[in-house]
Amino acid sequence: MTTMTVTDALAELTLLEKRIESARIALDKNTLITVIGIGKVPTGYQSREEYATQARASLQRVNDLINRRRSIKRSIVLSNAATIVTVASEEMTVAEAIEMKSFVKSYETVLATLKSTHQKASKNYNDVQHQIKERLDTLAIQVLGRAEAINPDQYQNQYQILSDSFMAREGVELLDPVNLAREIERRETFIEDFKSSVDRVLSVSNARTMIEIPD
Secondary structure (H helix, E strand, C coil): CCEEEEEHHHHHHHHHHHHHHHHHHHHCCCCCCCCCCCCCCCCCCCHHHHHHHHHHHHHHCCCCCCCCHHHHHHHHHHHHHEEEEEEEEEEEEEEHHHHHHHHHHHHHHHHHHHHHHHHHHHHHHHHHHHHHHHHHHHHHHHHHHHHHCCHHHHHHHHHHHHHHHHHHHHHHCCCCCCCHHHHHHHHHHHHHHHHHHHHHHHHHHHHHHHEEEEE
């Protein structure tokens, strides 16, 4: 067993990817199979046995690199699924944090829709309220006359009575069962905190977390 940090394991994975690619390219140069004359020896080799030995060695090298990568990757995946970190005041596994990094764009799209929906409803509400107020003021002039022609206190009392009656019949309200403004704020805070801290949290976790890799 080899013990190393996740950070070191990730660095080795990057190196292994390059080595696997180099070994793969080497296999495509008549390394494993070739066409020669009957009973002849491949060019560049002392014997057919030497060619066979090197062919098996070349294939084994690729297999060893691939198996090493699989072992390291498996250990990292298992560690990520078990290691707990705190990001944006929420506890989650490293695997969940990594997945959330990929999903956060979709999460932001949902947030944008919520904000647009809230803004449109709020604007519509304000526009309708303004129209209702204009209608109320027109009605008040028709029913009560102009304010300057009446005692201010008397006018205010009568206006309030008229307004209460009118709004009970014609008024509108925002039906907001989920408290959308608060929901938007909560999501904005989470996204901002998550994006600003997730890379640092994962980096610290990877540097501290030890994993075992079969030799």
